[in-house]
Amino acid sequence: MDTSLQPVATGLPANEEHGHPDFRLFGLATFLVADGMTFAGFFAAYLTFRAVNPLPEGAIYELELLLPTINTVLLLVSSFTFHRAGTACRCGRMQTSRRWLLLSVALGIAFLAGQMVEYFSLPFGLTDNLFASTFYALTGFHGLHVTLGVICILVVWFQARPGGSISQDSHFGLEAAELYWHFVDGIWVILYGILYLL
Amino acid sequence: MTVANPLELEPGLQPQGWLRYLSFSLDHKVIGIQYLVCGFLFYLIGGALAGVIRTELASPMSDFVGRDTYNEVLTLHGTIMIFLWIVPVVNGAFGNYLIPFYVGARDMAFPRLNAVAFWLIPPAGLLLISSYFLAGAASQSGWTAYPPLSLTTPAAGQVVWILSVLLLGGSSIFGGINFIATVLKLRRPGLKLMQLPMFCWAMLGTSILVVLATPVLAGTLVMLSFDIIAHTGFFNPSLGGNVVVYQHLFWFYSHPAVYIMVLPAFGLVSEILPVHARKPLFGYTTMVYSIMAIVVLGLVVWAHHMFTSGTPPWMRLFFTIATSFIAVPTGIKFFNWLATLWGGKIALNSAVLFSCAFIFNFVFGGITGVALAQVPFDIHVHDTYFVVGHFHYIVYGGSVFVIFASLYHWYPKFTGRLLNEDLGRLHFVLTFIGFNLCFAPQHWLGLNGMPRRVAEYDPSFTTWNQVSSVGALLMAISTLPLLINVVLTAFRGAVAGDNPWNALTPEWLTSSPPPVENWIGEAPLVTEPYAYGEHPGGFDLERISGRDLWSSGKS
DSSP, X not given: OOOSOOOXXXXXXXXXXXXXXXXXXXXXXHHHHHHHHHHHHHHHHXXXXXXXXXXXXXXXXXXXXXXXXXXXXXXXHHHHHHXXXXXXXXXXXXXXXHXXXXXXXXXXXXXXXXXXXXXXXXXXXXXXXXXXXXXXHHHHHHHHXXXXXXXXXXXXXXXXXXXXXXXXXXXXXXXXXXXXXXXHHHHHHHHHIIIIIO | OXXXXXXXXXXXXXXXXXXXXXXXXXXHHHHHHHHHHHHHHHHHHXXXXXXXXXXXTTSSSSOSSOHHHHHHHHHHHHHIIIIIIIIIIIIIIHHHHHHHHHHTXXXXXXXXXXXXXXXXXXXXXXXHHHHHHTSSSOOOSTTTTOTTHHHHSOHHHHHHHHHHHHHHHHHHHHXXXXXXXXXXXXXXTTOOGGGSOHHHHHHHHHHHHHHHHHHHHHHHHHHHHHHHHTOOOSSOGGGTOOHHHHHHHHHHHHHHHHHHHHHHHHHHHHHHHHHHHTSOOTTHHHHHHHHHHHHHHHTTOGGGGOTTTTOOHHHHHHHHHHHHHTXXXXXXHHHHHHHHHTTOOOOOOHHHHHHHHHHHHHHHHHHHHHHHHSHHHHHHHTTBHHHHHHHHHHIIIIIIHHHHHHHXXXXXXXXXXXXXXXXXXXXXXXXHHHHHHHHHHHHHHHXXXXXXXXXXXXXXXXXXXXXXHHHHHHHHHHHHHHHHHHHHHHHHSXXXXXXXXXXXXXXXXXXXXXXXXXXXXXXXXXXOTTOTTTSTTSOOTTTOOXXXXXXXXXX
């Protein structure tokens, strides 16, 4: 139980540095729209290549489905665990929140490890053919996002320690990381659909 | 109105005096001026490069610079003028300076992000220019960087070019996020969206385009750099890649980029004309819907740049129709400006002269634009000087004329002093004659088949090319009265007072220059920014003329 004195609730978000409510989450959402457009450009390029550029004879582009499916489940579960972390934080159960955060980190790292295993087991390299290049560009760019997300969660986990800057009343960092993490998961679902299933 | 001393408001938090313009200042007004001055310095560099191009083209042979150097010069000219002059100045400079005033705020929504966005620009610009000296050769593939040309020209310069454009794109996206949050979220309580000055709508529309389109360019350029550095084959036909995909992705950004350059100019003109015509802005609601229609249509017309790229017939049909549709909202805006001027007591000062010239130039560029949207005509003039002429009528005759108009209009707000009108009119006459002399003949040259981006041409084109070069010389000379004007009046100009134009928009309802947090006390609630001649506390159109206001502000 947190028994320290809390400031009187004003009905406004805690950060009022410039004398107005906190719009940082709105700004982050706008940025994620922009980031999503980068992926949309990659997806459009991939789909066009697929439609109009025949691969050379003997090019391998059949992908193993088991590992990426496990990875998809890992990411979806991590979205759920992060959501639980956020809920726990908003209810003031910081210890529970931190445990859910650690679990999310573990799932994120497991996803990255799975991605690495897949990379090393694939029979083609970055420059082998157009499909290979696009495959590595798409999954690599997404993996970069996951890596950044894992780092963000670790930072949030550290800040949510007792006496840290994230608490029940001030948790912008946690909410921002949560929004970002859900975004990265959503992108993976689309990516999984068009890269592995289509 | 009392002149506030900024030192009393925020002691010691930020550097004062001219030093703050070199600092990581969070004040939106300082950042706006930083954008403006930085952009103008790059304009001078880009203009010098244009001078090299026109000198080379004064004769049909490649004699002034080498062919490779010519390619580097035209690439740097285009990139600098678009990414370091027009986009940062119409968005960054005037947007940052004016938007917080217009929404009744004390700063932008994210002041630190704002400063970061500005400070990405000087390093990116220096990086770009340094590639000419350091990397052996600057990029030679034009501002479009089409593969396979960009894959076969010297790699180092091309990679530096990509890096620089990525930085500038990032800066642009950060700015766009800031403008969207400021206009939508930071409005003074009681101020409705449909009561905002038109420039806010223009910046909102522009920022939506920036946020949706710029990331696609960024992703594309990353893929291009992979092709150059890692020898992947995304856009390399010899490795199974597809160059047309690059063109689609590139123009998905770069057609909206034209609106990113010209929509803010629409907004600025809509602010300037009512003030100096002493009339309300005509058709406010249709102006708002026109801007939003241009934003939506602007995202679905990109392939009209690619009619000669093996585009299938259905695609040609769709993009011709979509592009022609853009003439409708643009035409609405054009007639609204005319109706705003109609019957007004127009003060023919430099700001209005440049604004009216903008309307003239832009209509001409718009007409050639509609012509270019038609496939049969476009195939005839594709990649000729007709396109160069059309493009410069939009971005120079459109955006740059508005930048100058805005400078004359808001300089008193920036500095508290008026620019000299005689030098201003000289600047206008030289720019207007020089501009039309330079770019009008290029339409004729293009119709006759002179290709663009080539240092040599058929000798039968010599006369009109020399006329064009004389026009470019006049444009170069026209910069001198402006520079002299700014330097002289900064110290010795007529004191403007707080509101020399008797304007009603919020930025004039404070001191000139404004205090650090824009207003002493509460921000005014301006619900009718264009209520000239009809507002009870405003001005009687029957009794006072714009010229009277102009001379009263001068004294």
